[in-house]
Amino acid sequence: MQLSPIARALEAALSASCPGDAPLGVAVSGGGDSVALLLALAGRRVHAVTVDHGLRPEATAEARFVAETCARLGLPHETLRWRGWDGQGNLQDAARRARYRLIADWAAGQGIGRVALGHTRDDQAETVLMRLARGAGVDGLSAMAPERDALGVTWLRPFLGLSRADLRAFLTERGQGWIEDPSNEDARFDRVQARRALATLAPLGITAEGLAATAARMGSVRAALEAATLAAAQHVAREDRGDVVLARAGLDALQDEIARRLLVAALCWVASSDYPPRAEALAETLAALDSAPRATLHGCLIAREADGLRIAREPAAVAGTVAQADALWDGRWRLDGPRGPGLEIRALGEAGLGDCPDWRATGLPRASLLASPGIWQGKRLVAAPLAGLSKGWQARLTTTLSQRIISH
Numbered sequence: 056m057q058l059s060p061i062a063r064a065l066e067a068a069l070s071a072s073c074p075g076d077a078p079l080g081v082a083v084s085g086g087g088d089s090v091a092l093l094l095a096l097a098g099r100r101v102h103a104v105t106v107d108h109g110l111r112p113e114a115t116a117e118a119r120f121v122a123e124t125c126a127r128l129g130l131p132h133e134t135l136r137w138r139g140w141d142g143q144g145n146l147q148d149a150a151r152r153a154r155y156r157l158i159a160d161w162a163a164g165q166g167i168g169r170v171a172l173g174h175t176r177d178d179q180a181e182t183v184l185m186r187l188a189r190g191a192g193v194d195g196l197s198a199m200a201p202e203r204d205a206l207g208v209t210w211l212r213p214f215l216g217l218s219r220a221d222l223r224a225f226l227t228e229r230g231q232g233w234i235e236d237p238s239n240e241d242a243r244f245d246r247v248q249a250r251r252a253l254a255t256l257a258p259l260g261i262t263a264e265g266l267a268a269t270a271a272r273m274g275s276v277r278a279a280l281e282a283a284t285l286a287a288a289q290h291v292a293r294e295d296r297g298d299v300v301l302a303r304a305g306l307d308a309l310q311d312e313i314a315r316r317l318l319v320a321a322l323c324w325v326a327s328s329d330y331p332p333r334a335e336a337l338a339e340t341l342a343a344l345d346s347a348p349r350a351t352l353h354g355c356l357i358a359r360e361a362d363g364l365r366i367a368r369e370p371a372a373v374a375g376t377v378a379q380a381d382a383l384w385d386g387r388w389r390l391d392g393p394r395g396p397g398l399e400i401r402a403l404g405e406a407g408l409g410d411c412p413d414w415r416a417t418g419l420p421r422a423s424l425l426a427s428p429g430i431w432q433g434k435r436l437v438a439a440p441l442a443g444l445s446k447g448w449q450a451r452l453t454t455t456l457s458q459r460i461i462s463h
């Protein structure tokens with residue numbers, strides 16, 4: 056078949072970013088971008104997936120539309136349902152996280168290592184505008200990567216160089232419909248306002264293409280800063296059983312930006328947080344540490360030591376954190392040992408540490424041990440591997456500080 060110019064552009068984007076014939080997942084919401092992705096990928100070994108968040112009355116019909124489109128194209132499709140909203144925090148954010156998690160679990164279950172998403176150059180540009188509104192720096196203005204590993208999956212975004220209009224033109228050319236999400240016109244959403252603002256900015260020469268190019272440059276600056284932070288960490292930072300110890304002299308000799316990145320990475324790693332602390336809060340805490348021996352920030356305890364700073368988990372932040380003995384605790388710990396009924400992982404706290412006569416011999420500060428994981432059976436402490444009461448149990452970290460420094 057003779058390909059039109061727009062179909063050729065889509066095909067070129069796909070062969071550059073989705074090579075090989077291993078099975079590929081494709082996340083399809085039913086909107087124009089992801090339906091174009093689906094149609095352009097038809098003919099390859101693809102498995103489509105839709106998440107029904109159950110948040111809008113139309114969601115079920117949208118998932119059905121994708122299922123029917125896939126059936127027509129002869130492609131396997133599955134709808135995953137999310138009913139996990141607990142009423143806490145930001146709904147859009149919770150829905151997005153749940154979506155990636157559900158799709159990653161689905162992919163793992165199907166033996167699929169790569170999943171394609173329909174983000175376009177317009178998404179990239181709108182994100183830049185929205186981030187500018189929040190005074191973003193290099194990280195916030197960095198482009199989404201065309202390829203990124205997260206949650207055990209490689210996420211591909213083959214259409215980041217194409218416009219939304221290109222994708223719609225392709226669909227129209229093929230006679231393929233899509234679903235227009237009514238919230239795309241709802242000016243209460245920042246993204247919709249950003250889209251409108253872009254049109255207003257066009258006479259100044261500020262275009263989606265230009266903003267996406269800026270975002271790509273920011274992405275490479277960010278990668279360079281992360282590499283410099285990693286190099287700095289290698290001689291300034293030391294991991295100590297889940298804590299991070301930063302050598303004061305080494306830290307002071309770093310460029311401010313690199314020192315800040317290292318501190319933020321350490322705080323996020325210790326607290327298993329996806330988000331950095333607010334810049335003002337970090338500055339205030341560091342200033343407070345000039346006179347105070349310790350301060351808390353971001354669920355961490357920062358303590359001055361003889362020649363450095365120790366960043367540990369804040370005991371109060373994990374006082375209520377509970378996991379089954381075979382599950383991940385506090386986002387980064389796994390405990391291995393003789394399993395038994397009714398065992399769970401909780402922080403030692405005062406009560407637990409009181410049952411660890413040898414804790415001083417571990418060399419860890421008391422505060423670090425209070426926040427360390429223990430194996431409990433009801434009110435009885437069974438084991439505390441970091442506090443000298445191992446009873447056949449070992450505590451292991453599932454991530455490293457270095458992994459936290461490099462974002463992708």
Ligand SMILES: Nc1ncnc2c1ncn2[C@@H]1O[C@H](COP(=O)(O)OP(=O)(O)OP(=O)(O)O)[C@@H](O)[C@H]1O
Pocket residue numbers: 081082083084088089104105106107108151154171172173174178
């Ligand atoms: N409900 C859904 N089911 C399956 N895939 C989806 C769904 N919603 C979005 N996607 C996938 O994600 C892509 C981006 O969608 P959208 O821009 O709405 O995401 P977002 O909420 O802005 O999240 P992100 O932070 O990833 O940009 C879509 O092109 C599609 O591939």
